[in-house]
Amino acid sequence: MTFRLAAVLAAVTCLTGPALHAQTDADITADRADLLTIARLKYQGGGDWYNGPTEIPNLLAYIRAHTPIRTATKEARVEILDDAFFSYPITYLTGHGNIRFSDAEVRRLRRYLENGGFLIANDDYGLDAAFRREMDRVFPGKQLVELPPSFDLYRKPFPFDALPKIHEHDGKRPQAFGIFHEGRLVVIYFYESDIGDGWDDPEVHGDPPEKREAALKFGTNTVLWALTH
């Protein structure tokens, strides 16, 4: 009886809480299901999918602090074939090395993206060839098109004239590519920018604060775009 009562009370609190209260520290540390989180995509192939463990938590914190979006404090981790995969509207893929999706993963990822999912991919250096290859499998024939600064994602809520370049890598200009499905951006891929490293704790790469700020702002733009389109 006591357990039932507690469950009911918890459910009521969960349902009404967000409407009645501003987000509190207690709320955000709870990492409840009603809080937005970003799922880190675990992939096979040998690449370090787990690279930059502080990236997503920092980005979530920034979004929480600068937008009305209620975010969790932790990242989720998910594989494409996990049951929970479709529970996450936004997934994040990063690393330095190889990526390899199985056929089943290719099909499921495509279904995920075609049905409202959004993938943020960050080339942490060395990911490019593998990512392009796998995306070509996921969306054969679709091209990764460069997103120009005129694209609205660059504008709101933080305006940008260009994708921030966080790490030098090969010294090329940073590029944001996108894959569109029926007019909707479903994949955004950051190349030669390493925006993800800009989300890391400052001591990880020693990036200057303005670089980190720019990276977090652009990340916020990206997440907001994913949530609103």
Add this chain to the structure above:
Amino acid sequence: MNTSPPTDPPTDTAETRQQLIRLLERVRSRHTLMATLGGGANWLSGLVAVAVVLIGIESVAYLAPAKKTVTLLMLGLLGAVAAFVWLYRPLRRPMSLEAVARLVESAHDGLHQHLTNAVQLWDLRDAPGTSRALVDAAIRQAYETTGSLDFAAAVDTGPAKASGRRFALVCVVGLIALQLYPGHGIDALARLTDPTGRYVRPLETRLAVTPGDTVLIAGDSLHLVAEASGVVPLDALLQTREEGSANWTSIDVPVRENRAEHRLSSVRKSFTYRWRAHDATSPAHVVIARPRPVVLSLTTRYRYPAYTRLPERVDREGGDVAALVGTAVTLQARANRPLSDAWLAFENGTRVPGTVDGDTLTATFNVERPARFTIRLRDTVGVENADPITYRVLTLEDAPPEIVVLRPGGDSELGEQMLVPLMFETTDDFGVSRVEIAYRVNQDGDAQTHPVTLESPGAPEQTQGVIWDLSGANLLPGDQVIYRLRAYDINTLTGPGVGETPEFIVRFPSLQEIHEAATRSQDDTVAQLEEVAEQSRQLQEKLENVAREVTKNEEATWEDRAEIREALAQQEALQEQIDEGVRALDEARQRMEQSGLLTPETVEKIQQVRSLMESLNTPELDRLTQDLQGAAEEIDPEMIQEAIDRLTSEQEAFQENLDRTIALLKRVRDEQMLDALSARLRDLATYQRDIERALKDGKAPETMAERQNVQTRESDHFQKALDEAAQSIDAPDNRLAELTESFEKASIPDRSDQTRRDMRAGRKDRSQTGASDLADDLDKMAGALEDIQDAYRQQQKDELLAQLSGLFRDALDLSRSQERTAERASETDRPADPEQLARKQTRDLNAAARLEQRMTDASRKSFLVPPQAGNGLRNAMEQMQKSMGQLQRGQQNQAGKNAREAMAGLNGAAMAMRDAMAAIRAAGSATGLDEMLQQLAAASDRQGDLNQQTEGMMGQPQPSGRPGSQPGGGLPQLSAEQEAIRQMLNDIREKFGAQEGSALGDLGQVSQDMEEVARRLGRNQLDAPTVERQRRILSRMLDAQRSIRQRGYSNDREARTGADVAYRGPGTLPSDLGESGNPLRALLRDALRQNYPDEYQTLIRRYFDRLIEDAGVAPSQP
């Protein structure tokens, strides 16, 4: 009046008397009348006379009010008396009847007092003693006596008349007097009528002043005139006084013809003036100088044309207007007084009306051309400003933009990709709207333009790079593209202004040209290095000589020090020459690489040579050079000797490396030549195939003739180059010479020329056949040359392997020999002959020296045989040397030990040879870099697998101390795997570390991490830090691969924060958003557009979805 008595007396005396009395009374009335009239006339005469006199007096005397009052009062009193005497008294006291009677009796003789009696007796008629009758008789008698007389005549009218005449006379005189002095008299009369008024005596001089009080415009002139009358003096005084001042300022003005005149020019202020002349002073008149309206302040507001994006500018010290054409200029002028109207008057007659608000004018005009204008003001009383300032309108030019090509900044050549990387800088005062490349192909080509998408359209300054793709320009080798960059500014009003760069030429060189140039450059480099090597040797000798001299003389002479300084200068010069060689090599490589003349392997080799060349100038050499320089300044010969020894020792290494570099460079040059030939032949084949296809596609043969001509030319050049290569390159089985012969036999240039002629003649079939045959032959020969390339590489590899194999065997033989020496030297039962052993050691030592030389030779053939591989051998030689000496001294035990040490060194050398052989066998390119990367990749893969296994075991219970109890072997097994990977990594570091330096040096920490992970796993310690450490290991390994590969092409790269880079991509998304690339989707869209029923559409969609899905899961390309 009837004053005569009736003729018949009344019967009654009384009556008679009464009649007489009446007659007398009538006379008396007449008399009274006459007296009154006369008195009145006299009084009036007196009055007039007095008045005239008084007026006269007043005219002259200007009596004071008191005097006037008294005089008038006295005269009034006198007049009153006179009036009493002359007017009142006759009336008040008329004559008695008796007097009247006597008057009548006096007028008429003969009356004898009858009338008097009659008057007097009547009163006595009743008096006693008076006879009544007598009285009556007297009365009658009187009546009768006077019966016919005219009593009226008794009244003398003469005085009255005389009075009247006098009065008339006086009046006349008075009138005359008045007539004589009309003003004066009237004035005097007027003054007299105002007895209390004070009047001043008129002056002698009278002044009539013009204009009197007046108003004028400040700045106008004023003509003042005073006309004098009366006494006219010779000059007059004009006195002026400014407003607010109490003092008069005087000006003498001569009086001419009764006029004094003075002209005041440009009256600015109001003032009061008066004239003085003789005794006259004119009244003060006020001249009001009304100021003209003037501009007190002027504010100019510039609203620049919108395209300039300049903010409004306000010039509060406005005046001349200087602005761009199209600028709206608003002038706001504040005047000194309220205005009724104002406008701007331009010199061309244009009038720009302004709006007036109080004293402020606001007028706006657009700047169109240079002009002049004035500001015209009219105040509320209609006064306009005079002589307004003329302001200028100056038009500023919107300067045309400037554009400068930063890169290439001169004429350049097209690379294989047909891309021209351009970097340009535009500057404009307001912004550049667009940039285009204006070009033509060859001098006679049509002018064309290629738009450049600006990253920041409208920016005033920008530097931008653009890749100009000329692949669609159908250029032929030898073609020139003459281009310039043209920038347009954002001036939409009078522009756009255009700026241009000078013309540049980008040339599409033939591969032959590039190859020849690069070869020349490399030949030069080799020659330069050889010269450096020679000079280096000489330098070394020189230093050694100096050292000997210093030792011999036990002091460093001035000449010695000078020699040292000279030698050091030469050393620096050598180092600079090497740097130049590095640059030349880089340039040659880049040029050939851009043109696709080099295979990646050759590029890699050139890169290695470059690294070697760079490494020639070691910091150690620099330091020692400086040390020697410092020592040369010292007196101490020992220091100099020591410094020279150290430097020459380092120079030996320098020399050795230099020789190796030259040898490798020569080998690379051959490979490079083969690469270039292969690329050129492949190009020839490809171009020929293109021509063939174009003809097949229906292109007119005539249009392809020029391209075929290029083919002819290129094939001719190629044939010569191939011939030269065949002579210099020792290709396996003389295959290069055979290919040369085949090429000649195939008569490619001749056939190509024939085909060109056919094309020009329009012979389509023959052209097509000729082109097709040529393409086939060229394809075949290109394939053959590629095979030769591979075979040549393989041959080199085999040769090297054979050489290394021999070295390996010989090293092992020597090792065994040392082992035997050691054993024999250590034998105590049958001690060996030390001399014999020493001789053997001498032989072995010589063999080792030869072996070292051969190893050095080998290291000059491959980067995989680093000079360090000979370190073991050198150690062995050192030990052998020691051993030999010990044997000679009879120290056999010690010699045995040293022989064993030598054996170890030889074993190490053998191992190095074996490793080098293994590496060469495994390496595709036999240079080592790919091999290293492959090994690192393999290690990374193993680490990745290990990480997955480790993570999979996280959270599972670990039976401590029971290795192998888990599927896959448990944690100890993972520990062993981690250790194995660590060994693998260390092997890689050991093998390649000397070549790749810091990149692999970074992996040192990784190795430590691996050790730690292996240790933890070995203790069944699996926790989050362990997993994290494993992940970090993998990340570093992956990153290292990238870094190393990158470093192979750029020695500058370091992982660091990126600088912001401006966006340079497409300005917009493609219209299809990248979704139309899939032909299946295009087909799907086409099918859906056919208006099938819904259910069919659903089926169609499913069908295509399935097709797309199947296509998507096709095995990916590795």
